Amino acid sequence: MAINRDPEKTPASEKRPGLGWLYFIFFGVFIFFWLFNTQPELPEISWNKFENEILESGNVTRLDVINNQRVEVYLKKDTVQKKEDTKSIFETQSTVGPSYFFNIGSVEVFYEQLQKAQEKFPDLEQLNVTYSTRENWGGQILSWVLPLGLLILFWLFLLRRMSSRVPGGSTLANFGKTKARVTEQGQESDVTFEDVAGLEEAKEEIYELVNFLKAPDKYLYLGAKIPKGILLLGPPGTGKTLLAKAVAGEAGVPFFSLSGSEFIEMFVGVGAARVRDLFQKAKARAPSIIFIDEIDTIGRARGGTSIFHENEERDSTLNQLLAELDGFGANTGVIVLAATNRGDILDPALLRPGRFDRHIQLELPNLTERKAIFKVHMRPLKLANDVVVEDLAAQTPGFSGADIANICNEAALFAAHREQKSIKKKDFLDAIDRVIGGMEKRSKIITPEEKKRIAYHEAGHVTTSWYLKHSQPVQKVTIIPRGKSLGASWYLPEEHQIITKSEFTDALCSMLGGRAAEDLFFDEISSNAVDDLEKATKHAYSMVINYGLSDALRNMSYYDSTGKMSQSLNKPYSEKTAEIIDEEVQAIIDRAFEQAKEILTIHKSQLEILASKLIEKETLLKDEIKEILGERSSL
Template sequence: MSDKKKNTPKFTFNSYWIYVPIILFFIALQLFNSGGLASKNISKNEFTKVLEANDIKKIVIENNTIAQVFLKDDALKKEEYQKLVNSPFYRKGSPLYSYNFGDLQNFENELETQKQAKGLDFDKVNEERTSMMDTIIGLLPFILLIGVWLFFMRRMSAGGGGAGGGGQIFNIGKSKAKLFDENTKVKTTFKNVAGLEGAKEEIQEIVDFLKNPEKYTKLGGKIPKGALLVGPPGTGKTLLAKAVAGEAGVPFFSLSGSDFVEMFVGVGASRVRDLFKQAQQKSPSIIFIDEIDAIGRARGKNSMTGGNDERENTLNQLLSEMDGFGTDTNVIVLAATNRAEILDKALMRAGRFDRQIYVDLPDLHERREIFEVHIKPLKLADDVNLEFLAQQTPGFSGADIANLCNEAALIAARFNKNAIHHQDFLDAVDRIVGGLEKKNKVITPKEKEVIAFHEAGHATVSWMLEHAAPLVKVTIVPRGQSLGAAWYLPEERKIIQTEQMLDEMCATMGGRAAEKLIFDKISTGALSDLEKVTKQARAMVTIYGLNEKVGNITYYDSSGNDSFVKPYSEDTAKKIDEEISKIIEIQYKRAIQVLEDNKDKLTTLAEKLLEKEVIFKDDLIEIFGKRPFEKEETKKIDVIIDNSEK
């Protein structure tokens, strides 16, 4: 019985049901008020017969076209009228006949003649009548128009979402923020946020401000107004905000910077006012604005359009709400962006965003923690080594690692495995960084040999240089736009010395050096290598001040204002170009020398690569022996670009 009751659909009232009895009532009223239901249409001869019998009590001419014929009480008792009188639709006092007479003037003349000639005693009345149905039909277009308007307004209200029905046209200035409070369960907590220890500590302190304000205010301190989360995409800025919503225990308003943008003038500023009004009413509370650069961009730049003025008005209102008169309520603003350099300086000052929390890419230890979070729902084999995977993924953000775990699960499922193996994770790294394997790409034996020696050259030089990254894997299997790839495990460094940069550049030029040494020809396959070393050499000369001839000077402007201005003279530009070229050529000749000294091992490695297509670190140890300068390892990739696809 209980199951049946549970499955029984609950009765729900719909406001549209009110209109049904109203319509039925008006239809019934029209039907019963009209005496035309029982009246019979008669011909001219029938009308003349009734008229000459002097049975007519009254003739009512409606709208100059139809005559309603009412009979005398005595006449109604006659046998010829009984069939109509006994009809269920006939009511006493209603007309028994209807007669469509044609021309009004002729009909009235005829009535007057008959009345005079035969001494008839009927009355004649002219009336203008309008039926309710005619009225409804006349009003039907307006009723339909109003109905359609109400329908769309209800749809806009239902679909607009946000606090205060932001979708309605009359509430367009209302905030579209989503409210998370004690009635809304947010499952994300700080336990779900791996790594980011410094950022978590700052964020947890902000949550503690709102939970226990007396702990800080009793010493005279003030609760911070806001915190700005800054960092590359995918590092967990929005995830941290979700964790705050799950942990705070106070109302949490979440929205995007683009939610303030609208086609109507003044809407953005109005939504900012409404947002802070709602937050102050539920104080203490937190406001989270994701991608704040949508409205927080520096004012006065490219202000050629009215849309830019509207964005600036929105920003001005936000500045006023965050630190203006009457902003003494316990409302903390969290914001996230990966473009902090373009934000307005007034927005970044203390008193608005008191804290700027940099959420950087995770290091080795943090990547291990992130892997542990994302493998919890996965079914893993015993051979999965998280420490090695963390070493293999430097430069990966939290979002990249989540994608890697999911890709590994998809690869394992593709081959109908019962668990995800370590090799599936390695294949997922190849898939994400290198691209999809192209099994149908046609490569000639000569091209394959060139690619093999190119990759073997990278591997040989990097293995022989102290500061170059040691190799883990080399492949000549085409992936994405690459024809071959070499995977390295460089040391994760916070600062880089000159010798380390030069060794890396030398290893990068090892591919082209091997082509020159073995075939005495060079190809276009070194495009990505040349691009990389040119950027490194330019950075050494113009940014880091690592060139003796140019000196200890940098032309780098962290504010980003040097886009259209060259901060040095033409003579200096010539000197910079010469030094960049000199650095690259020296490392190219150095790579050729290393390969000449190890030409037999280079050839052995290339032949093995042609045979197996993929070789690993163990194969290099077998050929070269162990490196005398082993260090802790992480990962990097070198790629030969297939120019035919660019």
């Protein structure tokens, strides 16, 4: 059955003409010059044979010296036709041509040898010797055509390989064309504002942009100007790209989307050319929206420490982008939307009003926003009756929208693996544990002594935090290895915008509870606390350097909100101040460690019971911990 295919839907790889015709022409030229250059092969003889056999017979009519290197021997016509041992091809084609040839080293030596040979045979007629120059035009042309042809074929082969890896193909003629994906007017999008949860303020600002594109007269009548550019800033997974996709679905205008890395190519000047082509196409289809994801790829700040990060192609691309943002008028209907999680490294010229007028900061979702995000991702799931969205949102503080989407998917995978008809609460809890700590590794070999040490270590964390006023309430503790950790404790932190010095200190004390328990119950400490020590050290340094919560450096902060200091080799403080910082950090950690040991000493018996239960059951929940340690209270 024949299939009629729409030529507009034919893949680009099928539309591109092949290189077979070029190969055919190249090899045709090669064969032509090879045949043109081919000369009839004559029997080669030595000088002795020529002198003693052919010259002595008296049948030689003349000698032709070719290019002072080769001598062709012509015989008498009747001799060529009668002599049977003559192998010249001219016996079957023509009797007019040379019959033999021999090579000579130089004309002078040949002349002397010929003179001696004629003196040796005085009865022979004087030979007619001619000198001629023969040009090998075919070989010379072929020597130029062959390398050039191979170079052209190799170049076309590289271009063809590069175009096969780029959607839509790429040739030498369209390297400077934009690679933006276009959502045309009237095309439906898979994502709308209903699919974006937890970003109400950001959606409100973005929706103003959509309204302007749908009804610009209302704004222009009042003299309002829509922002030229809107920059979405925020941590990874907070929904920047998802929000841009929703704009594409709601705006109803052509939407050009691409990543910042798609401007950069191996050829110099391609990035700037693609920027020009992108804005030219957007202006032709105005009103339209341009979305550049990961704009920090080309928008990194220039100058300063650029000597270590020299990239003229990126800078030229950024210069062209700045020129295009300034080039079109305020109400041409072309709006630039960009997203990045590295707003601190962007060039100031890119952030100023008139280019990106509006900056929308996206934060990690709070409790209410996490509920909305869970509801969005739970729409296609088959849930059991024991799943409570509020409980899941409360147990995932600090999780981004992408993390929540991953939890919902992992819970569905757990339910399918257990051959359940619906997704239960336990599946979600296991999914949260897996996202936080990784997969359980029950097969990891742990000796009884190591298991005991791990149990006391985790019991030290739980006991210390249980009796600290400002510490986070524990939800679960386990000594089952997960990921790189041999044991873990899960806490439910309260969401604060401001953290006091007491909360910092109690958190540091809780981090060191595991090391304090090992120091209290075993003869020596171990490497089991490496992760805790890393977190505690960073925690203490942030107290001293960033927040000014130390006694030695009161009311001073070396925090750099611009991010420029991190690119510099110089510290913002002197060597003497650095020594004070190190001493103060050590003092803070020592005080927290001694406080942890004091708490564990007071509640030593309860810690031992808790560790024994962990060795027995491996995992304890909050209610089981409460039975051993009692109600939470402060010292």
